[in-house]
Every structure is written in C-alpha cells, then in structure tokens.
Amino acid sequence: MSSQKDHKLCMIPGPVEFHEDVLTSMSTLATSHVSPAFIPVFGESIQLLRKVFLTEKGQPFVVSGSGTLGWDMVSSNLVEPGEDALVLNTGYFGDSFSECLKVYGAKVTQVKSEIGERTTIQEVSDAISDKSYKIITITHVDTSTGVLADVKGISEVVKKQSPNTLIIVDGVCSVGCEELRFDEWGIDVVLTASQKALGVPPGLSILVASERAIEVFKNRKAPIPSYYASWAHWLPIMNAYESRKGMYFATPPVQLIYALNTSLKQITSIPLETRFEQHKKASNRIKDALDSLGLNFLPKNREAAANGMTAIYYPEGIQPADLLQKVASHNVVIAGGLHRAIATKYFRVGHMGISVTEPERKHLDTVISALTDSLKELGYSGK
C-alpha cells in the first residue's frame, strides 16, 4: 500500500482506486490470447462473473471497450427496427441509452424523472399499460445524479403486467456495490464496465444476458445492425474460453482480463451480501458527514440515493472549480457535475471497491476530511 502513497486519492464515481494486485496483473508480461496460460484465466473470469451477478445460467460477455459499448451490445442484438423500448430516465445516462437505442431503430418512449427523483412503480405500471414494449431499460444508478432505481420493485411490476418485456439494467455504477440479484429478480440483461465497483482499470465492457434474452436474440428476424457488438460473434468466443479453448474474433485485452480475474477472486472471496452491506454503511457514513455540514444532495431522499457514490450541490458562494482544486490540494480527486442541465451546480464523490471494503486504507476518512477542510478554507461555515 505504501507504493500508492504519493498519488492523489481517486474518489470519483469511477475509475475507482485499484488494489495493488490488480495493478500488478495489469503489467502481466506479453502473453498470447490463445495460450494455455491465458485461456483458463479468461474462462475462469467468465465463471466468476456469474457469482458476482448472482446468476446460475446467465451468459457473461467480456468485450474490449468502454461501458458505453454495453448500450450497443443491448440495442443492436435485442431490439429489431421499429420495436418499442421503454427507457426509465433518471439522468444523463438515460438520455444516452435512448439515443443509442434510436440509432439501431428502436422506437423509444421515456419516463423522465425530475432531477433527483426516481421512477415510481406507479409510473412504470402506467407506462406499460399503454403499450407492449420489447424491452424496458433501468439505469440502476445514474452516475450523473446519484439516483438509485428500485430495480426489484420495477422488475416485479413488469413481470406481472408485461411478462414478455425484457428487463435491461444499466449497472455500470451498481454492479459490485448495489444489491442486484439477476436470477431472483428475473433480470434479462445487466451491462457494466470494469472501472467502477468491479475495481479494474477502464477498458472492459461486461454484460450478462439471461437464457431468455439469448433466445430472443437467436430468434430475431432482422439482421444484426452491428459488427463489433454482435452477439453472433461474441457468444462462440465466450463459450470457447469457458470450455477452456482459444478462439478468435478480436484480440481480447489480455492484461485487463488478468486484472479482472484478480479482482473477481477478491470480490467473490466474501459473500456478496457483506459487500452490499459494506457499501450501504460507507454511503451512510459519507452522506451523514456531508449532511452534518449542511450540504444538500441531488437525490431527494436517502432511499433514492446510490450507495457507491454521492452527488452533492455546492453550497451557496462556493465556486465549482474552487472546491475541486482545493480538494485536489489535499491530494484527493473528486468529480464535477455531469447532468447537462445543472453541471456547474454540484459535485460527485465515489465510494466503491477497496475504498469501502478495506477500511484500513482510510479512504473514507481522507475524503471526508479533505471535503470538510476545503469547504472551511473556502469560507463555508456550515448550516
């Protein structure tokens, strides 16, 4: 850990701080992507992902790309041109998922929440009474607002009222830190990325699809409108590596997959439930501390707030650049706003992965002190 002392602590909502062993895996010496050394590492990673997503038979995909690629992986494989998609929009990432779906020909209807509010079950129920949707998309945590969706509740009402609708979860900022039960809740796709609560540097688009989603894909009539994102290419690759065979479609990012393997082993070494609880507790600690300073949060209430990040309005009189720079002078990096309508009015703090699960690192103490001291130095006197 001492080797990490000199750098600014990265407490943004991804990329997160990385474990030393994960970073060491990133420097794995040159290794062939079809070698007996690498194949079992990739194969085992695919299997370990099922444990993290809490699924027995879900099909993981691990693809070289940013989290953003996950939307193409969903939109180009599961929705045929002209089919209806319902997007539950709680921020920037709902806007973007909608745009992506439209590119691939979906007719998109959005349920847009006010900034800081989450979609209610009633809103979902009303929306799916109107029309029969091929898919419904839920941003589990919208990283732009820190709003946490009620995936379990939404899933229940969709299963009851519109059982054929595929339930898609954008879990980029939730997998590994928020309670998310793929099989138990009947989810069809969860997409995520490496650099958030999975604790791996950015560069992996990760997705798990239900058997039902794979069936829908296999029975699609329209041609697949993407080459790189086509499951027709990736399914055989995943199956090959899982059965410990090499196969080629695109060179996998060998070093990132070694890093993923290391992190997944760490994550699955304790029960997922413990991990969820740790993130809840850490989140409450951060939020209580900021609350006691008199700061206001974007999410309207604690129930609608993410556990892996916090979005906070600047107090009056504090300029965005001033706070971020002041916090950086305390060797901590936090993030500015991202939601287009209010980007300059709030900031974001990430609390995921080893910053939460390894309290001996004192990352939470460090970010709380840095924020408290910075605000004081900028003349903010609290409530």
Added chain:
Amino acid sequence: MSSQKDHKLCMIPGPVEFHEDVLTSMSTLATSHVSPAFIPVFGESIQLLRKVFLTEKGQPFVVSGSGTLGWDMVSSNLVEPGEDALVLNTGYFGDSFSECLKVYGAKVTQVKSEIGERTTIQEVSDAISDKSYKIITITHVDTSTGVLADVKGISEVVKKQSPNTLIIVDGVCSVGCEELRFDEWGIDVVLTASQKALGVPPGLSILVASERAIEVFKNRKAPIPSYYASWAHWLPIMNAYESRKGMYFATPPVQLIYALNTSLKQITSIPLETRFEQHKKASNRIKDALDSLGLNFLPKNREAAANGMTAIYYPEGIQPADLLQKVASHNVVIAGGLHRAIATKYFRVGHMGISVTEPERKHLDTVISALTDSLKELGYSGK
C-alpha cells in the same frame, strides 16, 4: 529485462513483447480520466500518433476496443447504405472487413488473391475501371497469410483513375513496422491496434483519418448506423483532449493510454525510416534462416511478404500441435494458422517492436534457435 526472464517469449504476430516501461505504465495508479494528470498524456499521445503515421493533419482516434472495432469505425462513418466498396482480399482479414462493410449496408466487390499472392496493380486498375467506388480497402499485411500489399502502388493507380475513391488501409499488422506514408501516399484512413508494432497491450483501436475523409463524414446524408463507433461522438473528444481539455463520451482506458504514450515516445525517439529498415532486416534474417532449413513460406515471394511477421508451411511429416508444443518447451510461443482454408498447414512467427529494435534482447536468435532445435527434435532433417 531480468524481470521478464521467466516467461515464454511471445513471438506471435501480436500481442508482441512489451517494453518494461510500457508495462509499468499499465499499472499507473488510479487516475481520473478528466484529471490534469491524464489530459496531457492523452493529448500528447494523439499528437505523437501523427508522427508515427507520417501525417501533418490526419485526425487520430484512440478508442477503447480491439483492432476489429476499426472496421466498424470505417464502415459506419464513411460508407452510406447502398454505396460501393472495393475490398482487396489477401486473406482472413479481407473476408472480415467485407462482412463488416455489408453489415452497414455497403455493396461489396472483392478482388480475391490466391493464398500467398498479393493484389496486382493491374487487378486494381481493372476493378476501378468497372465501377465508381466510394472506398477501396487494402489490408496492408494480412496477419493470416503474412502477405504484404503494395499500398503505395495501389494508391497511385487509385488516385489516377478514381481520385474520389477514399483509400482505406487496414494497418493492424503494419503500423510501426512497415513503410506507410499517410500524407505522401495520399491515404484517407489507416486503422490499427495497440498490440502489434505499436508495442502496447491489446485494448486500443487506433485510427487516423485524412481531412478529406473527415469532410466526407461530415457531409454524409444517411444517419450514422452505430452509436459507439460514431465519429460524431469521438471527434469532439479527440479535439478536446488534444487542446488539453477533458470531455466525456465514454471512459477512456486510462492505463492503456499511459502505456501508449510511453511506447509512442520510444518509437518517435528515432526516425521512422530507421524503424522500417530494422524490421526489413529482421524479417530477412528470420526468413533466410527458415529458408536455409528448407521451409516454404505462404507468400509467393519476398516482395509480397510482410516484414513484421512470417507465415511458414509445416514441412511434411510435422504435425501442427507437435511443433507449437515443442517450441513452447523451448520457452517460445509462436502461432498456428488462421486462414480458414489451410489453418492446419502452416504456422506464424511475429517479429515486431522491441524484439526487432532492441537486438540486445536476442529475441530473434531465441526464436530461430527454438524453431531449428524443435524441428530437429521432431525428426525433420532439412532440405
């Protein structure tokens, strides 16, 4: 270098062996993708790419993904549905580029060479006399056959006979090891990947587009049929980072870009001409050694053969698995065949990057000895 001693030398046509400093960059501690630490690293990498591609005003794109993504980056941005594309096919990668173009609606005509032959200038001249093509694609080195295309000659005839046709080069196995002069030869797009002669672990799709290609993109009428690969998203990102500002579309693979920066600085520290010569010389050395053993090459002659890799037929009586395993027992990894029609009949050796430019590592000696000894041990007695 001693730290790399214990692993099997990776002499396949990508991923190649990586420099220690590149590997160290891969373990860069957690860093925000919009931090003052990272922005100049990304910005400088974009600028250094121009030097490697020998272009003044070409527009680099650096995107999280495999080299395969480069075909989507070309096909979805430059070709509109129904437009004609001419693919010069010298192996597996010509087949795949054709498939990708078709996915995005191009009408594809192929000039297919016999295995081991390269497209002649006459064939190109004839093909472009028949029809007016929006783009022509050339696989500079088809990694499946080791055939080297005459990009300069082809470019000349296209410019003369069909000046509006955009010239696209798949340089995955050529950028950084084969002579390739973007501006001088009038190329419109070169796409490549990180893990070959650029000497960076896999996970970056890298592309440079000419001003003319960017104009064609900006004037396209049909909507862009991809979300993740759309230049409409990536152009502003590249411009932002180059002018030392952060901007968000998808989280860039921070650690891979640090590694790219390190490698590009090494590559541009000597004239590119020297690098091209080094690879030619290394290639001749490998090929002469194998020739003297009585082995036959896939490319019909030395002029049509790549300088960064060699594709060699197994001598009679030698089984594919036997040779690869025997060579591995000498701690060297080489690759099997990839071209579908003859995959079990040949093997491939890579000789790119530090294995070539840093002769003190003795990688060429090592692979030549390993091959010579292995063949002898398997009972092969030479010509």
